[in-house]
Amino acid sequence: MNARRGQSATPQRGTRLRRTFRDIRTPALSSTLQSTDGTAVSTRVVDDVKIVLDVTPGDVHHVIVESISTDPEISNAALFQIETLDQVGRRIPIPGWAHRSDRVDEYKYLKSGDEFDPALTRFSVKVPEGATTLRLTGHTWKSEVRTRTVGKVITHREGGQALPFATDLGTRIKWSAAALKLRIPIPAGSREAQLDFLLSAGATPSSSPIAITLLDSDGEELMPVDSVAQHPRFGAFITLECPASDQARSCHSIALPPEAQILELTGIPWDKKTATIIEDPLVTFSAGNDVQSTFATLMRTAVPGSPLIIIDCTAPPLGHATLSLRPNNLTIEYAKRDATVLFIPFGSVQDQPIVAGERMVQIDRFLAPELIELIVAERHGEENIYVCSSFPSLECVARMEYLHKLGWRTVYEVRDDMEEFNRVGYSKWYYPLLEHKILRIADTTVTVSKALSQKMQSLHPKIGTVHTVPNGVAVTTLENSAPLRAPEHLEKRNASTTVGYVGHLTLSWFDWPLLISAAQRLPEIHFQIIGHGMPENISLPSNIEYLGAMGHDELRPYAESWRVGLIPFIPSPLTRGVDPNKIYEYFAWGLRVLSAPMGSVDEYPSTWVHRNEDEFVQKLREALSTPITEEELHTLTDFAKRATWGHRADTMLEIVRGGL
Secondary structure (H helix, E strand, O other): OOOOOOOOOOOOOOHHHOOOHHHHHOOOOOOEEEOOOOOEEEEEEHHHOEEEEEOOOOOEEEEEEEEEEOOOOOOOOEEEEEEEEOOOOOEOOOOOOOOEEOOOEEEEEOOOOOOOOOEEEEEEEEOOOOOOEEEEEEEEOOOOOOEEEEEEEEEEEOOOOOOOOEOOOOOEOOEEHHHOEEEEEOOOOOOEEEEEEEEEOOOOOEEEEEEEEEEOOOOOEOOOOOOOEEEOOOEEEEEEEEOOOOEEEEEEEEEOOOOOOEEEEEEOOEOEOOOEEOOOOEEEEEOOOHHHHHHHHHHHHOOOOOOEEEEEEOOOOOOOOOOOOHHHHHHHHHHHOOOEEEEEOOOOOOOOOOEEEOOEEEOOHHHHHHHHHHHHHHOOOOOEEEEEEOOOOHHHHHHHHHHHHOOOEEEEEEOOOHHHHHHOOOOOOOOHHHHHHHHHHOOEEEEOOHHHHHHHHHHOHHHOOOEEOOOOEOHHHHHHOHHHHOHHHHHHHHOOOEEEEEEEOOOOOEOHHHHHHHHHHOOOOEEEEEEEOOOOOOOOOOOEEEOOOOOHHHHHHHHOOEEEEEEOEOOOHHHHOOOOHHHHHHHHOOOEEEEOOOOOHHHOOOEEEOOOHHHHHHHHHHHHHOOOOHHHHHHHHHHHHOOEHHHHHHHHHHHHOOOO
């Protein structure tokens, strides 16, 4: 391997022995990072990584690893030594391997990344004849740079089960459809399998086959079903289609004979047209066509002359045990106002019922296109409303354009700055051009904050009015918290020096350094922290108490003793547009609030806004320096009552119908 400008030459013996003063000054790397779902992911010093696999000659093993380093600008700082060994431990060279050195023989450099943007390295090893063991050993190669691997190093044998589509950190892993090999048990009573693939294509369209095999209880192959195409060489198949330079879903239904026990899906190489699969295929089974029964339920519950609303969103299904976001809450309120709502969650309905309540029906995302076709054949006019809630994906943009042309009212509801979420590693389906397009299509654009309204107007200057309808609070929370706002509770409240926070604790937006430093400067104040996504290995001062995650019923005994509710988020473009749901809960609990700048919190009652650590300390002291009065409680109560989800639903319906 020849050295080029800006690149290191092939490793030479003794490189790791160099020591410099820079080693001592290099900052430490985190031992844990936050995954996209908020869980902590451990990191390891690269020199501690050693993986040994039993292998078979001819097999191909894919290796995928994420890594971080103290200086991502320096390339080739670490590597994996790759050894294929025979039964007695002798090394067998890998034919055609491009990267070799005198010291480690075959190797692969790890790409350089940092804690905010870890690097993903992937390579494949074809096991040579005579080899029975594959050994991977991590090495630091530039002593002035420290490197750690993030989470588990993924090793996957080609043709094995369950392709891994994400690292422990949540980074998406793409696979050629030719690598697909799934063997899935069919639940008893199933008469149909639904297959949902998310694909991407390069400069040419993808159009590649997936072989379908059905087996009975004895493992005997069954005759192919009539609903699937046939090929003389590989039998029954479906075709994965994706336009050039695009991303699309490819959904298929497979009729199942009663005796079918196993469904096998096998990818077939198709030259340059082979599709790229970018997330785990969703395979579900049903006793029949659920779309027809869901449609019948939807039409049966619809109130004549009242709206039918489709809410297409990134929220969890209705009835989720722990999460209820804006779309979930507004769905409940729309249904109370005689609207019939079809709720399409981010993925599937999971284990929640299809009929989520009176005039509330939900359906798995991959079934939505078929159901919507049935709806538009039945429903016409402006009493039909399509709401895309913070999900300007290719699918939703196309759906809005289709329904808009059919005369439906269309709404783009912006709950968060999706561009910034994408920038920090979340919402990887997001593309700015799609958001620009959906803004041009929508009849109405509604955001939760003035900052987001201003951003939408900057993205599409001809948009006209962008409405701001903030988040809210459930009436049940307000009613159940009435004792916390009662005058007789004031004496206990005003005697407290305890403050608290409830919510997500990810390093991406929760400002742990600020909170810890402020707590050290305020030893007389007791901080109680409740929530999920707590980073590992954070050392807390004695006056910060972490209580774990809790449901609303468990929270109340702690909220009773709090004097101030905290929202210590990191000020950033990501948090600037947020209208935090928790502030309305804090008001329902009768609390003053200390918040980072976001949304319109600076206009809310009993709220102090901090922009740095000194202001946090100063304003927390101010919030604790005077007693809460009955008049202040009345103000908080009135504000929260005007911010219920019912009021927000009324405002939304007025805006959509052109009343505001």
